[in-house]
Amino acid sequence: MSTRYFGAAVPRLEDPRLLAGRGTYVDDIVLPGMLHAVFLRSSVAHGRIRHLDSTAALSMPGVRAVYAMADLAGFGAGPMPAMAPHPLLKTPITCSPLASDEVCYVGEAIAMVLADSRAEAEDALAAIELDIEHLPVVANARQGIADGAPRAHSGRDSNVIATLRGSHGNVDAVFAAAAHRFSETFEIHRGGCHAMECRGVVAAPEPRSGELSLWTSSQSPYMVRRHLATYLGHDEADIRVTAPDVGGGFGPKANVYPEEFAVALAALACGHPVKWIEDRQEHFLATTQQRDQFWSLEVACDAAGRMLGVRGRCIHDNGAYAPYGLILPTTALASFPGPYALAAFDLSIDVVLTNLVPTSPVRGAGRPNAAFVLERLADTIARRLNLPREEVRRRSFVRAEQMPYVTGGKMRDGSPVAYDSGDYARALSLVVDKIDAASFEERRAEAATRGRLLGLGFASCVEDTGLGPFEGASVRVTPAGKVVVATGAASQGQGHATTLAQIAADALGVDLSQVTVKAADSRIFPLGISTIASRVAVTAGSSVEIAARKVRDKAIKVAAHMLEAGEHDLEIENGQVRVVGVPDMNVPLSTIARVLSGSAGVPIPAGVEPDLAATGYFDANQLAFAYGSQACEVEIDPETGDTRITRYVVAHDCGRLINPLIVDGQIRGGVVHGIGNALFEHMRHDEAGQPLTATYADYLLPGAAEMPDIEIHHIETPSPRNPIGAKGAGEGGTIPAAACVISAIQDALGPEAPFVTMHPVSPEQIVEWIDQARK
Amino acid sequence: MSARKISLTVNGQAVEAEVEARVNLADFVRQAIGLTGTHVGCEHGVCGACTIIVDGRPARACLMLAVQADGAEVETVESLGTPEALSELQQAFRDRHALQCGFCTPGMLMTIEALLRVEASPTREQVRDVLSGNLCRCTGYQAIVDAALDAAKARRGTR
Numbered sequence: 010m011s012t013r014y015f016g017a018a019v020p021r022l023e024d025p026r027l028l029a030g031r032g033t034y035v036d037d038i039v040l041p042g043m044l045h046a047v048f049l050r051s052s053v054a055h056g057r058i059r060h061l062d063s064t065a066a067l068s069m070p071g072v073r074a075v076y077a078m079a080d081l082a083g084f085g086a087g088p089m090p091a092m093a094p095h096p097l098l099k100t101p102i103t104c105s106p107l108a109s110d111e112v113c114y115v116g117e118a119i120a121m122v123l124a125d126s127r128a129e130a131e132d133a134l135a136a137i138e139l140d141i142e143h144l145p146v147v148a149n150a151r152q153g154i155a156d157g158a159p160r161a162h163s164g165r166d167s168n169v170i171a172t173l174r175g176s177h178g179n180v181d182a183v184f185a186a187a188a189h190r191f192s193e194t195f196e197i198h199r200g201g202c203h204a205m206e207c208r209g210v211v212a213a214p215e216p217r218s219g220e221l222s223l224w225t226s227s228q229s230p231y232m233v234r235r236h237l238a239t240y241l242g243h244d245e246a247d248i249r250v251t252a253p254d255v256g257g258g259f260g261p262k263a264n265v266y267p268e269e270f271a272v273a274l275a276a277l278a279c280g281h282p283v284k285w286i287e288d289r290q291e292h293f294l295a296t297t298q299q300r301d302q303f304w305s306l307e308v309a310c311d312a313a314g315r316m317l318g319v320r321g322r323c324i325h326d327n328g329a330y331a332p333y334g335l336i337l338p339t340t341a342l343a344s345f346p347g348p349y350a351l352a353a354f355d356l357s358i359d360v361v362l363t364n365l366v367p368t369s370p371v372r373g374a375g376r377p378n379a380a381f382v383l384e385r386l387a388d389t390i391a392r393r394l395n396l397p398r399e400e401v402r403r404r405s406f407v408r409a410e411q412m413p414y415v416t417g418g419k420m421r422d423g424s425p426v427a428y429d430s431g432d433y434a435r436a437l438s439l440v441v442d443k444i445d446a447a448s449f450e451e452r453r454a455e456a457a458t459r460g461r462l463l464g465l466g467f468a469s470c471v472e473d474t475g476l477g478p479f480e481g482a483s484v485r486v487t488p489a490g491k492v493v494v495a496t497g498a499a500s501q502g503q504g505h506a507t508t509l510a511q512i513a514a515d516a517l518g519v520d521l522s523q524v525t526v527k528a529a530d531s532r533i534f535p536l537g538i539s540t541i542a543s544r545v546a547v548t549a550g551s552s553v554e555i556a557a558r559k560v561r562d563k564a565i566k567v568a569a570h571m572l573e574a575g576e577h578d579l580e581i582e583n584g585q586v587r588v589v590g591v592p593d594m595n596v597p598l599s600t601i602a603r604v605l606s607g608s609a610g611v612p613i614p615a616g617v618e619p620d621l622a623a624t625g626y627f628d629a630n631q632l633a634f635a636y637g638s639q640a641c642e643v644e645i646d647p648e649t650g651d652t653r654i655t656r657y658v659v660a661h662d663c664g665r666l667i668n669p670l671i672v673d674g675q676i677r678g679g680v681v682h683g684i685g686n687a688l689f690e691h692m693r694h695d696e697a698g699q700p701l702t703a704t705y706a707d708y709l710l711p712g713a714a715e716m717p718d719i720e721i722h723h724i725e726t727p728s729p730r731n732p733i734g735a736k737g738a739g740e741g742g743t744i745p746a747a748a749c750v751i752s753a754i755q756d757a758l759g760p761e762a763p764f765v766t767m768h769p770v771s772p773e774q775i776v777e778w779i780d781q782a783r784k
Numbered sequence: 785m786s787a788r789k790i791s792l793t794v795n796g797q798a799v800e801a802e803v804e805a806r807v808n809l810a811d812f813v814r815q816a817i818g819l820t821g822t823h824v825g826c827e828h829g830v831c832g833a834c835t836i837i838v839d840g841r842p843a844r845a846c847l848m849l850a851v852q853a854d855g856a857e858v859e860t861v862e863s864l865g866t867p868e869a870l871s872e873l874q875q876a877f878r879d880r881h882a883l884q885c886g887f888c889t890p891g892m893l894m895t896i897e898a899l900l901r902v903e904a905s906p907t908r909e910q911v912r913d914v915l916s917g918n919l920c921r922c923t924g925y926q927a928i929v930d931a932a933l934d935a936a937k938a939r940r941g942t943r
Contacts, residue, residue, distance in 0.1 A: 020878045025867035027886030028874040030821015030860065034887065037820040128806065205825045205833055205887040205921055256823070256887025257921050289826040502885025502922050670881045677924035678884065705830035705919070713915035713925040 014511035014521055015733070018670040021507040022521070023500075032254040035209035035226045040282040043211070044073055045127040046272055047285070049120040049137050050294060051112035054148065054364035054698025055161065056141035058110060058119065066122060066136040071129030074279050075137065077120045078107040081274040090236045092229075092265050093334035097171035102162075102331040102362070106270040112141065113162060113329035114366050115699055116294025118267055123279060127286070146698045150301055150326035150361040161329060161362035168362045170327060171335055175342040177417025178353030183318040187309035191389050195306065196767040197378050197747075199299035200690035202371050203710055204501070206256020207287035208296060210269050212276035222249045223273060226256065228263040230529050231497055231537035236265050237273055245531075252529035258501035259682070260370040261297040263541045264332050268295070293703035297369040298692055299337065301326040302378050308386040314396045316387065316405035318353040319346065327360045328367035335360060337368055339421050341375025346416055347383040348433045348471045348636060350407045354417070364698040370541065372682050373743040380470040384748035385766060388755065392764065398467055398752065399441055406433040406469075420473075420632070428471060428634045430726045431662055437469055439660040439722050440640035452642070462645040462779075463655075464757025468745035469638040474663070474737025475547025475730075477629040480538055482552040484513055484560050485622035488606050490584055490599030492517055492524040494556075497537020498549040499529035503739065504671040505545060509553045511667055512733065516557030517564075517598065518581040543737025546667060548629045551731045555625030564621060567604060568596045570614040633728035635736040637661035639680070639745050641717070643753040647779050650772030652688060652754060654717045662724040664736035669723070676742035677719050683746020685711040687768045758782060790854040794819070795863040803850045810834040810845035812853075813860055821861040821890045825919070832918030835891035836860050842898040861890035864897065872942070873897060873935040882931035884922030892918050896932045904940055908933065 026032060063075035078086070091101035108119050120137060124130035145159030152158055153168040161168050184190055211224045221243070227233055227250075234250040241248075255262065268285055276283040287296070306321035325338045338358045346354055387405065391398040407414045409432040418426040449465045456463035482496040494513050498505060510524035527533050538548075561581055568586035569576045572594055580589050587595035602621040605613055613619060642656040659676055666672050689709035693701040702708040727734030747768050754775065755765045762782035791800045794817055801816055813822050813836065825833030827846050834845040837859040865871035870878065873893060883889040892915070899906060899914050906914070911932045915925065 021881065023886075024878040024883060025870060025874075027883060027889060028861075028870055028877055028893070029865060029867045030819070030862045030890050031867060032821075032886050034820075034823070036814075036824070128804075203921055204885070205831060205919060206823070206885065207825070254886065256825075257885040259921065289828065289831075502883075502887075504884070674881045674884055674923060674927060677926055678922045679924075681924035682921070704828055705826055706828075710919050710921070712919065713912045713929065716912075716925050718926050718929075719924060 014514050016666055018668060019507065019511065019521060021504050022510055023504065023506040034206055034254045034256055035211055035224050036286045038211050038224055038253065040211065040213055043282040043284055044123040044125065044279065045130050046121050046123050046275060046283050047127060047130040047134055048118040048268065049134055049139065051108065051115055051117040051119055051141065053112065053141055053143055054115050054146045055144040056112050057144060058108065058112065059142050060138070060140040061120060062138040063120065066133040069129065069133040069136055071125040072122060072133045073125065074123040075120060076275055076278065078105055078109040081278055084274045084277045085240045085270070089265065089267060089270060089332065090239055091334055092232060092236065092332055093336050095334040098331060098334060102170060104267055104330050106267045106274060111163060114364050116291065116366055118271060118295070121271055121275060123275060123283060147363045148694055148696050148698045150324045150363055151303055153361040153363050154324055154359055161364050169359050170331065170362055171360045173335065173338055173342050173358045173360065175345060175418060176355040180318050180320050180353040180355040183353040184309045184320065187317050188312040189394065190307055190309050191393055192307045193385065193389055193764065193766055195304040195382050195385065197302045197381055198691060198769060199371055199377065199686050200692045200708065201293065201296060201298040202259035202261040204257030204259055204262065207289060207292045208262065208266065208268065209286040210272040211282060211284045212273040213282035214276050214280060216280060220247045220249065221273060221277065224251050224253055225269055226262060227252050228258040228499055228501060228541060229265065229539040230499055231531060232539060233265050233269055234531050237270060240270060250531050252499040255499065255501040258540065259372045260374065260541065262501065263539050264297055264369050290703050293700055293708065295366060297367050299368055299371040300365065300692060302341065304382050306382055306386065308390065310390050313404055314390050314394045314401045316349050316351060316390065318351055319386065320355040322356065323358040325358050325360050326363050326365065326368060328363055328365045330367045332367055333369040337370050337375055340370060341378050343418060343421055343473065344376045344379030345418055347380060348407060348469050349383065349405045350411065365694055372679060373740045376470065376472060376740065376744045377683060377686065377747055380468065380745045381748045384468040384745065384752065388752055389764065399437060402437055402469060403434050408434065429728050429730050431634065431636050432726065433469060433636055436636060436638040436660040436662060436724060437467065440467065440638045440658045443720065443722060444640040444642065444656060444658045456644055462647055462757040464643045464753040464755065465640065466749045466751065466753025466756055467638065467640050468749035468752055470745040471634050471636045472543065472737065472741050472744055473632045474543040474635050475629055475633045476542040476544045479626045479629055480545060480548035480552060481534070481536055481624060481626040482509065482549050482556050483534060483622060483624040484553060484556040485620065486560060486598050486602040488599060488603040490523065490597060490602065492519055494524060494526045494553055495534040496528050496549045497534045498545045499537070499540045501540060503545065503675065504668065505549065508546060508667045508671060509549060512550055512553045513557045516554060516561050519584045523584065543739040546735045547633050547731050547737055548627060550667065550733050550735055551627035552625040554732050555627055556623045559623030559625065560621060563617060563623065564598055564601050567601045567614050567617055571596050627731060631730040633664060633730050633736040635663040635738065635741050637741050639749040641749050641753050643750065643757055645757045645775060650775035652772065652775060654684060654750065657717045657719045659719060659742065660722045660724060661741050662726050663738040663741060664728040665725055665734035666723060667735060672738045673721050675738045676721055679740060679742020680719050680746045681711050681716050683743040684716065684750055687747040687750035687770070689769055691769050788851050790851055792853050792855060793857045795859055805849065805851050807850045808846055809848040809850050809853050812850035813845060819860050819862050823887050823890055825887065830919070832895065833888050833891040835894045835918065837894055837898050842895050861893055864893060872938040876931040876934040876938065880927045880931040880934060882923060882927040888918060888920045892920065892928055896935065900936055900939060904936060906932070906936055
């Protein structure tokens with residue numbers, strides 16, 4: 010493989026447009042006759058709709074229609090299809106596009122108003138008469154699993170919708186023989202995605218053809234098309250779904266949402282294009298979140314502190330429905346044993362329905378949760394046995410010479426997990442070295458002279474990336490000599506238009522500026538899965554490589570015919586196929602593309618199919634495991650609890666880097682998301698299931714002033730499991746970050762403070778711990 | 785509804801319009817003038833995606849009514865440069881990979897543009913402080929700070 014662009018920090022091809030304000034996000038789409046939709050949402054966490062009267066609303070200025078589910082029955086009815094069915098979920102737990110009977114969380118959509126403007130539609134919302142009978146509320150997962158708890162759905166006999174189990178080895182024997190056993194309980198909270206662009210949908214019916222076009226700010230446009238087609242009883246071919254520029258995803262935009270269906274149904278019902286743009290309050294109420302897990306765990310180790318086994322259980326807040334099946338808790342479970350070579354583990358997760366907005370993966374999915382508990386257990390061992398925290402990890406890691414390493418864990422499909430490559434101890438040593446842990450005590454002493462508590466923290470992780478089955482791509486050379494890459498993989502800012510172009514440009518020997526990537530439009534590429542699970546570089550990247558190689562082979566075959574040369578004597582460079590050593594004997598790719606585009610009556614070379622194009626589907630059924638370690642220093646003001654992260658160092662191995670600039674961006678953004686989870690982001694609800702933090706004044710996101718500069722060091726261990734050697738990079742920054750920050754806070758608080766087993770931690774909480782330590 | 789006549793300058797062009805009193809400046813710029821580079825991220829004045837420059841100072845377009853801009857000079861991201869000819873600040877964003885999804889970017893650019901006009905040599909801390917009114921979920925901010933400092937340097941060099 011040529012390495013002209015692969016591995017180079019080239020600036021992104023998508024940037025000039027976005028920087029000049031010329032992006033096209035869903036809200037930028039305006040169609041003739043378009044109506045604006047707003048949703049009437051439940052104001053109670055659990056209730057039964059007794060009465061809905063839209064008469065007054067219908068007479069308001071600009072209002073064209075008010076729809077409840079019954080009004081749309083001619084186009085579709087019943088609950089939404091499940092996106093990811095799971096054998097433990099005997100029947101899907103999904104809501105209808107609009108609720109018609111029971112509502113199960115604050116924010117569940119009940120009716121929609123269509124008007125000439127959004128303002129007029131919002132005016133009319135207040136005029137809809139809605140009577141809801143209140144039902145008992147399950148406001149958190151621990152309450153939901155308790156004896157005698159009310160039911161989050163009135164028809165169910167239990168709030169526990171599934172109990173997942175993951176085990177390996179003889180855990181009882183390992184614990185019985187272990188030198189030490191320690192127990193801890195953990196409360197982990199993760200908030201929402203908070204993409205800066207809220208969700209949005211435009212649906213446009215084409216009355217003459219019967220086709221429906223949908224633009225949606227989705228990570229999974231093809232899933233939207235598939236499930237919408239099923240729901241409407243249409244053929245997929247009659248529905249075009251496009252994800253235009255999307256302003257961040259971070260997981261929750263991977264769901265197929267009730268609003269996407271409702272807007273499509275409404276457009277069909279009224280015969281107009283319909284636009285719905287989520288506002289920020291709706292984002293807090295109706296976009297999936299991740300929220301709470303409660304873990305009770307025991308860890309066993311030998312006399313030297315080497316981790317041997319983990320056992321215990323988790324209570325997982327599922328929220329009110331399971332649109333994405335059990336993906337989130339399953340991912341948490343599949344993340345064990347992390348980077349550690351455990352002789353045995355036995356874990357279970359109770360998935361509990363609550364009357365809160367449904368959960369689904371947020372950047373990292375359940376992996377940051379698994380990393381948090383494993384890293385805190387490593388710190389527990391160090392604290393109890395008075396060992397350096399790094400040493401416990403080094404003794405417990407899977408070692409480089411054990412690769413490929415079968416962990417004993419199982420993938421989501423039940424197949425055994427085998428880590429492909431890497432040197433976990435090296436990543437840890439790198440951050441220990443780079444943050445200069447050796448002289449940390451001097452820095453701590455200096456901070457103490459200023460009345461500040463300084464702490465140093467570490468955390469490590471392994472991440473399964475490149476989730477199958479595929480993300481395909483086609484590569485086509487046009488008669489103008491341009492290269493067009495098409496893929497189903499949607500982008501929400503990851504820079505696919507650059508990285509995929511880099512791969513194609515290398516394979517075809519063209520300048521990067523000659524390559525255009527078109528993505529996430531079902532009219533341009535037939536299939537797509539989802540931009541989730543740090544998978545696109547591995548899946549779509551490998552497919553582009555495969556497709557571009559096929560195009561290259563085809564170009565060489567045709568050129569051999571045209572130049573009357575042997576194929577082995579040809580090379581591809583500067584947009585030409587030429588005879589090695591005789592650059593004047595060449596034929597441009599544009600000429601070959603024109604020949605293969607065909608002219609009436611002119612035969613094309615025998616044995617070659619028309620079109621200088623090919624499609625590739627890399628079979629991504631083996632995961633590539635990225636990994637890394639992080640180290641940080643925090644400085645705490647003991648009077649106020651104010652906690653500043655003063656240094657942050659990351660060592661990360663995502664295999665071969667396609668574009669270091671983009672990978673660094675992914676890692677930095679990911680770390681900051683994890684810092685938000687450690688210190689700031691808390692989606693609170695009261696005992697009635699009412700959200701208490703539904704503005705950015707109440708729900709704190711990490712801001713520029715509080716975030717540190719982050720130093721990144723790459724290790725490049727090519728994955729042997731795909732043709733480009735890549736591993737995913739989208740979530741590796743986030744996964745260990747909260748654990749790293751908490752480890753540093755613990756270190757700052759000192760040995761007398763309680764062991765920290767939760768996040769986010771507030772300044773008040775930190776002051777309380779400091780007070781406890783002083784007693 | 786009470787429509788009012790306003791006249792203002794947007795990116796150097798005179799604009800006269802009849803606008804309902806309740807229409808905010810972000811919606812006016814996006815919908816009435818068609819300049820969709822200004823993005824609306826929270827509609828309660830925290831995220832800063834809608835930041836534009838009004839009479840030389842950065843303002844949250846979602847917290848101003850269009851009628852309040854009567855007589856004002858408004859600048860949006862579209863005034864900075866074109867895809868073919870990026871401004872120094874836009875170029876620095878590209879070089880530093882200071883944008884990912886691009887949604888917060890116009891607000892970031894306008895905030896920094898306003899800063900650099902009054903402070904030619906900002907410190908790293910100053911830039912971070914000024915950016916505390918603009919949220920970004922993608923980048924972790926560091927690249928944006930780097931880009932602002934690069935742009936300041938480039939502008940000093942060309943003056």
